[in-house]
Amino acid sequence: MELYSGAKIRGxxxxxxxxxxxxxxxxxxxxxxxxxxSTYREHGHALARxxxxxxxxAEMYGRATGCSRGRGGSMHLFDATHRFYGGxxxxxxxxxxxxxxxxxxxxxxxxxxxxxxxxxGAFAEGEFHETANLAALWRLPLLLVCENNLYAMxxxxxxxxxxxxxxxxxxxxxxxxxxxxxxxxxxxxxxALRAAESVRAGxxxxxxxxxTYRFRAHSMYDPDRYRAKSEIEEWKxxxxxxxxxxxxxxxxxxxxxxxxxxxxxxxxxxxxxxxRAEKAPLEPVSDLLRFVTSExxxxx
Numbered sequence: 001m002e003l004y005s006g007a008k009i010r011g012x013x014x015x016x017x018x019x020x021x022x023x024x025x026x027x028x029x030x031x032x033x034x035x036x037x038s039t040y041r042e043h044g045h046a047l048a049r050x051x052x053x054x055x056x057x058a059e060m061y062g063r064a065t066g067c068s069r070g071r072g073g074s075m076h077l078f079d080a081t082h083r084f085y086g087g088x089x090x091x092x093x094x095x096x097x098x099x100x101x102x103x104x105x106x107x108x109x110x111x112x113x114x115x116x117x118x119x120x121g122a123f124a125e126g127e128f129h130e131t132a133n134l135a136a137l138w139r140l141p142l143l144l145v146c147e148n149n150l151y152a153m154x155x156x157x158x159x160x161x162x163x164x165x166x167x168x169x170x171x172x173x174x175x176x177x178x179x180x181x182x183x184x185x186x187x188x189x190x191x192a193l194r195a196a197e198s199v200r201a202g203x204x205x206x207x208x209x210x211x212t213y214r215f216r217a218h219s220m221y222d223p224d225r226y227r228a229k230s231e232i233e234e235w236k237x238x239x240x241x242x243x244x245x246x247x248x249x250x251x252x253x254x255x256x257x258x259x260x261x262x263x264x265x266x267x268x269x270x271x272x273x274x275x276r277a278e279k280a281p282l283e284p285v286s287d288l289l290r291f292v293t294s295e296x297x298x299x300x
Contacts (some may be wrong), residue, residue, distance in 0.1 A: 003274065004220050009060045012089075013074045016044035018215035021240035022147050023048040025188025026115060026208075029196045035083045035105075035114040037098040041214075042087045045117055053261075057273035061275030063280035069291065070283050091152075092118060092125035095144075099131045102140035104203075113199050115143040121152030123169065124160060132173040132205070138264035139204035143196055144170065146209045147182065150178045153218045154226040170207035182239040186247075213238075 003009045016023070021045035028034070038045040046056055051067055059066025060074055067079040068087075077087040085101065088094040098116035105112045122128040123146075137141045146166055150157050157164050171177040176198065180191040188210055195206040213235040217224035248254035 003060075008278070009074070011075070012040070013060075013220045014041040014218065015214070015216040015220075016041055018235065018239070019147055019182065019212045020044055021030030021185035021188050021244075022117075022145070022182045023293055024208045025185045026117075026143075026145055026192040026210075028189045029192035030113065030115055033083070033112050034196075035085060035098075035101050035112065037085050037094040037101070037114065037116045038077075038087055039091075039094065040087065040089050041119070041147075042077050042117070043074070046077045046079065046084055047181075048085075049079075049084045050082045050245045051077065051084055053269055053273040054276055055079065057270075058277040058280050058294045061277040061280065062282070063277055064283040064287075065276070065280040069287075071291075092122035093129035094118065095127045095131040098142060099135055099140060101195070102135065102142040103127070103138065105141055106138070111141075111200050113141050113143055113196050115145060115196070117145050117147060119152065120146060120148040120150065120157050120166060121155075122146070123166060124152065129173075132170060132207075135205040136174045139202070141199050142205040143192070143199050144175075144205060144207045145192070146170075146207070147212055148209050149212050149214045151218070151227070153215075154222070156226070160239070167207060167209040170209070175205045175207055176203070177207035179211060181208045183235075184244065185240055185244055214280060215239075261284055278281065 004013050027045070027048040036045060036049050043056060043210055046067070047053065054064070055067040056077060059068050059070060059072060059077055062070045062071050062073060067077055072078060072087060074088040075087055078085065085097065086094060094116055095118060098114050102114040105114065118128070133145065148157070148166055152160060167177040167179045176195070178191065181187045191208055195208050199206050213234055215232065245254060245259065
């Protein structure tokens with residue numbers, strides 16, 4: 001937020017604070033060879049997938065060392081080496097791409113899983129329903145993960161949909177679907193592992209609704225006047241990071257000294273990434289027409 005306010009980072013930025021348990025839990029359940037497709041709120045997904053903080057920060061700065069060579073910015077993180085295929089600025093825009101990846105794997109006879117993250121707002125878009133229908137019809141190896149944070153930008157779920165049980169709606173397409181506490185990283189991991197392994201076994205697409213909440217506004221431009229402060233504070237009481245720390249303390253796996261060291265390590269990593277991004281070069285003008293199409297014959 002400080003970097004954005006200081007005009008170091010430009011464009012739209014959508015923070016993931018509060019939803020971390022979903023990205024971490026789901027990625028723990030996936031394998032290295034699996035594919036991930038995401039939304040414009042994808043920083044957590046990219047980092048949990050293994051994309052380096054340096055690559056993400058440089059991309060936010062628009063530098064050539066960024067994971068998308070500085071061309072994508074905050075909403076279009078991309079790293080084929082980690083099979084992380086975006087970052088999509090359009091609501092539900094990643095769903096057809098994920099279906100295509102899954103179809104390719106099915107045609108190859110592969111056991112890889114494609115995981116697609118999207119928000120509750122995607123249920124108002126045709127891309128979700130078309131993808132869900134075809135995925136179930138063709139039994140694609142696709143894991144659909146809906147991050148239900150209760151708001152599609154500034155519109156609450158209850159004001160947009162007559163039926164707010166998203167898992168039940170997904171199940172109507174003939175796929176296994178269930179809901180999980182998206183503020184509990186261990187619950188998310190367990191549910192995602194169950195779903196991913198069933199998909200991998202050839203049982204077609206599965207749907208996971210992670211009930212979560214974003215602590216910040218929709219984007220840095222959003223005044224956030226559509227939510228009660230009491231609602232935000234209530235959800236902050238279920239902070240997934242604090243919840244996991246408290247659990248680990250109760251199990252004797254974490255103490256103040258270790259927690260302090262971890263905090264210092266994270267802050268140091270972020271500071272180093274910022275310093276490297278600020279020193280990194282912009283993409284040369286001579287390269288601007290490159291990478292419109294693949295120069296390597298396509299990703300596996």
